[in-house]
Amino acid sequence: MLADPFVLLLAGHYAGDYLFQSDHMSEHKAEKSLTGWLANGAHAACHIGVTLVLLLSARALIGLDISATGTCAALAWVGLSHGLIDRRWIVERWMRHTGSTVYFESGRGAPMVDQALHIVAGITPAALLLTALH
Template sequence: MFATLFILLYVAHLVSDYALQTDQQSDRKALRTAAGWRALLSHAGTHVIVSAVALGAGTALLALPLTLPAASAVLVWVGLSHGAIDRRWPVRWWMENTGSRSFYRAGGAPFVDQTAHVTALALAALVAAA
């Protein structure tokens, strides 16, 4: 069940981050303003909705034994972890404090950002499958 949950969450992530994220959300979600918080919350909300659809489809079509409490916990984690990572400062802090300053300056932040998102999804799938 872990692999199936992870794939469903990963596809939902790709759809939400690339197909459904607007330029405005991308440009503003890290701003420390009301507009920044609106952009971040709408983007994280998209992740929650698309992930809910993916988990619902997986449960209905693949007969996944995913309980409502487990699915709810996964969706809360998806929203919170995605929102935290997308503030951008956690990725910058990580890179500057773990020996990756040069990689950050060379444009490596998007790679570390996506690694953080995928790791969060793997943790969610692992806990839900346990």
């Protein structure tokens, strides 16, 4: 049962990051200001909303076995983890402490590490929550 929630959470992630994220969210979500926190919160809320629609659609259309408790826990984790990772300091710290400083400073590595963190630390635990709490 883990595969279905994981695929839906991954689809929600990509939709939230690439289909529904506005330029304003993208440009400001990491700023240390009220604007930054609001943009970050709006972006995390977008992820929660699109993922909820996907999960409820799968429940209605294919009978995906998810509970309200598991869904709430998974969505809370998606929102919190996504918002935290997108503040960008975790990505920078990770890259500097794993010997990828040059890759980080070139601007090429951070987007890939960002996506890897979202999958490993965000989506996977959320899928496990959905599966365990059904």
